[in-house]
Amino acid sequence: MGGDHAPSEIVAGAIRAQEELGVEVILVGDTQAIEASLKEHKSPCQLEIAPAEDVIAMEEEPLVAIKRKPKASINVAMDLVKTKQAQAVVSAGHSGAAMAAALLRLGRLKGIDRPAIGAMFPTLIAGKPVIILDVGANVDCRPKYLEQFAVMGTVYSQYVLGIPEPKVGLLNIGEEDCKGNDLAIRTHQLLQDNPRVAFLGNAEGRDVLSGQFDVIVCDGFVGNILLKFAEAVGEIVLQILREELPQGLHGQLGTAILKPNLKRIKQRIDHAEHGGGLLLGVDGVCIISHGSSQAPSIFNAIRLAKEAIDNQVLERIQSTEIKRAKQLDGINQPSEVKPSEDTTG
């Protein structure tokens, strides 16, 4: 029921996923609306419907709404995963509400203090995306959260994207170890000491899209601003192309000739092609899609969920973090057991 184009586009994406990916999609929400939409799209295959009476609106305060509306579609969807009737949730609705529902209904993975939203950014190297996390779940972070983000991103990159030793960067304002704000300087030390992470060093703003990093960690405040900025820049560039290319007689002619090339450029720049963010660190696979998602994005989001399940991402994050916690107990590493390393109170 969530997102700007629900339920029609959501249903269309789900139908295509069930047809092409060999998954069974359960549509959660208002039965009548969903059935009408299914009829409209005339799918040959049967999609299950899980009825949910309520929806959470975009302007509602997430935690309050999640608690006050147990029968909201996002809660019902999370419960399907909790009770093992489903293996993943995909939502294009209120992202804060999806996070709150995941935390309350599914809980955190052992060893993870804060779940993070990972988003894929395209890079200069075609076909080689970089995962940035967190892009919005945690605005105020401690160094050890960012360290855990690095581990979760590494596991995801290894087992879903098939990169043997993902290179991890810390989003920062300079290359040197001593650069950055308090959070960055202390996180740098933790990442350098973590044997589970191939830490390449600081990633400056200019390095984000260079393709030299597979995983970049940052707090959710910086990450969210960067994500939304990047999305907007894609659109702005396309608008400048539309404004400037056709100018003059030569321009109109050249642009007409280049139409197919412009479409390919749009695909390469456009962030919406990427399906959605993965909520990593909760005990269930959750994909947070963009509110503006249309059928192709929903299809991609369901594929992302399937890949996370097929490659046992959750199990691997959990076993990595538990192993590490045991190691640290053994050697009693001081940088991890300091009582108050929160930078923000």
Add this chain to the structure above:
Amino acid sequence: MGGDHAPSEIVAGAIRAQEELGVEVILVGDTQAIEASLKEHKSPCQLEIAPAEDVIAMEEEPLVAIKRKPKASINVAMDLVKTKQAQAVVSAGHSGAAMAAALLRLGRLKGIDRPAIGAMFPTLIAGKPVIILDVGANVDCRPKYLEQFAVMGTVYSQYVLGIPEPKVGLLNIGEEDCKGNDLAIRTHQLLQDNPRVAFLGNAEGRDVLSGQFDVIVCDGFVGNILLKFAEAVGEIVLQILREELPQGLHGQLGTAILKPNLKRIKQRIDHAEHGGGLLLGVDGVCIISHGSSQAPSIFNAIRLAKEAIDNQVLERIQSTEIKRAKQLDGINQPSEVKPSEDTTG
């Protein structure tokens, strides 16, 4: 002596500025190297040279280097302003060193706790830039620093760019007042209460380039990452255009026809056209240019300096802040006199 193309490109930009802008440029640095460069560019006009024996290298720790090398070109240049032999400094060298030299030699303006670097970003509305500050001088900020950045940006926008009531935004992760990290939430309150600032509310990442804001404030950590990301995105887009546009027979033909249009797009996207950042809040006009600056950037930087001087930006910032401090003393506003509002310790 600073920057990747010194002294040749710096000298070329300075010659053009002296010829076209009616300013007198003093070149500070190694006399022999500068004279050789002047000879090479064969300028009809005379540029003064202020000899300086030392230079600060990019890898040096700014504060240490500034103190250890009193005769470094950046120190000599700042002293020219301090002793009123010059009205502004333009540097394409080590930006941290330029800031440190400005702080130590010129000092802060009364009423300003922390100077900030303001950078102009182009927006969707052609010819209407937005000033973002801070883009790198202060990595850990208090709410009142961001409030002062808003005042400095407002004064600059009013008196240099001629915008009667500049609209100010707070870089944040949501539109609602309650959104953001600790710093953003507390800054929001201060900006709302400040009669000197036309506060429009939070600016999300997607709003930065929309043109609806004239000034956007953030801490130097976020601002620097955004600035470097934006610079890189411009280059990446141009590279994607170069890769994708000429593909196929139609592509080659169309691209050949569009050559002049592509050049205009490059100018509109390219950040380097903007000359440099203004170090606001120190007692002297200082322009921090990009290390990669060539002659056109240096020319633009000198023009920026001239505009700041002609429009008495420093005097206006100082009088605004002193007036406000007096007002606050009178009404004893609690949000300003709390002893510890630092979020980062």
